[in-house]
Amino acid sequence: MKRCRIVVLMLLSNFILTGSVFAAEIWVSPKGSDKNSGTQQQPLATVAMALRKARELRRLNDEPIKGGIYIKVLAGVYQLAEPLFVRPEDSGTADSPTIIEGEGIGKTVLSGGVTVTGWRKVNTVIPGLPAEAKGKVWEVDAPMIGDEPLQFRQLWVNNVKAIRARDTDAPVMNRILSWDHKTETCIIPSAASLDASHISGMEMFIHQWWAIAILRVKAVKVMGDSARLSFYQPESRIQSEHPWPAPWISKKTGNSAFYLSNAIGFLNHPGEWYHDRVANKIYYIPRKGEDLQTAIVAVPELETLVKMEGTLDRPVNYFGFKNISFEHSSWLRPSKEGLVPHQAGMYMLDAYKLKVPGTPDKKGLENQAWVGRPKAAVEVAYASHIAFDGCGFEHMASTGLDFKRGMHNDVVKGCLFKDIGGTAVLDGIYSDEAQEVHLPYNPTDKREICTNDTIANNLIIDATNEDWGCVGIGAGYVKGISITHNEVCDVNYTGISMGWGWTKTINAMSDNRIMANKIHHYARNMYDVAGIYTLSAQPGSVISNNYVDSIYKAPYAHDPQHWFYLYTDEGSSYITLKNNWCPADKFLKNANGPGNVWENNGPQVDVVIKNAAGLEVPYRYLFQYRSINRDNRPINHKTE
Known part of the structure; x- marks a missing residue:
């Protein structure tokens, strides 16, 4: 009898500690302490400590982990001081996964932001402030990280992104007058707000074909009704040397549009802010209804919130996030080195036109480029059976979720991607920094290739809102990817882009699927575009049963007619496109290369296929986060 009582007490103790005799549970709460045991009654304070405890359970192979390890994170905002790093030692198994589980989108939040408090009405003279802004500006001491001022490019008031002070009110932009490639300078119309004595930190945002560029202004020379801008290196050289896409000069459709930002002389409208890095003060003009004494104001500190990375021989396996929100990420390359993207957000490290054409893959190619990859809020590499289920990705400066390389059999489903500065979801290698972008990628070790990943039933809205040339979902050199039943809307360029390399040479890509997605209200600002876009040879790939509609009339398009619903670009080969509905x-x-099949695409596609595209019924709870074309921008309804 005594022995039976001991066994019962041991089982009961195990149940209290783990919540189940079949799985271990570790609890985290905003009211917890990392000195606690991690039970429901004594929760931890941070997910990082919970992950460490889970790692120890794996190392010791404790009996409770046979059914998995569940890190239960209660509702609240968890501000991260450093990225949460998931390592091979954190791996689970098919029967015993490790899952970090929250209470839902917007409820359990892992934040890379810093809260800014102590706002006060400005009652002193701010040199360079426009006269019309006097009496309307509030200020606060900007955050310090250690003994260094925090550098940031975004500010959110009650999770609504504020506008970095700019010379024109969005969506209005001016047009450049000319670009001098030899001197690496640009001539623009002069304006009263362009004060050459207050240009510290000023940037130029320029629209060019299918990409933008962000250039740090080094000097302004006012010449009557015009002004000459020069820029810092390295972006000055890259911007003036690379041939595609170059600044657009056209009497017919207008020169490239631009705006200037981040100068005190531009701070004159509600919702605008400026960070004086010398005085380390933030200035802001509140919008109607905002009370800065009660508002939650946040700026981002971390570029990456979660980093999950294994190696080819020791990947991270069977790990997942469920009902977790990731919010407030930064990206500082534009502030430190400028930003000159090539395509789909991949930025140029070097690029120039060849005096003698020809590369190993293309005898007539006249340009070369090497690119880098933007930072992401959540980055994953060398991992398999990774899951993001019902998660939120919001208020991010660059990419939301990035499956960078060496990923296999992973799933992203039922997630919300909203207010994303760059691409919402990236999957697969594009070009390594050491590989020229036009050379086909086909590694000897096939484990490098992202294979059999699934991106399904996600809502992507208001992505690409900082780098307009990014995309909703971007897939590079991928194999067996399945992109299905997603809804992509309110993006500035392409909805779904798959492929890289501009080559019909057989490469790492094959057997991909883009099916039953709903793409609408796209190309808000950039053309040479489509709802679905492909590059290069992809044997066995199928694009079918998708819905594509409602492309914006982009106000500054280089060619107002150069937009499409489906677009197989250079080198696209061996791809089947069928039963895709569009108007x-x-x-x-x-x-294109050989082997493409086009079958039954257009307005005649069966209404059953049209209506089945997009989120499936169990995932339509995401509709509550959908807000489309709020400022009633015009739509192209015909092929005019």
């Missing part, structure tokens, strides 16, 4: 037969097949 007109407006497609482009540009310099």
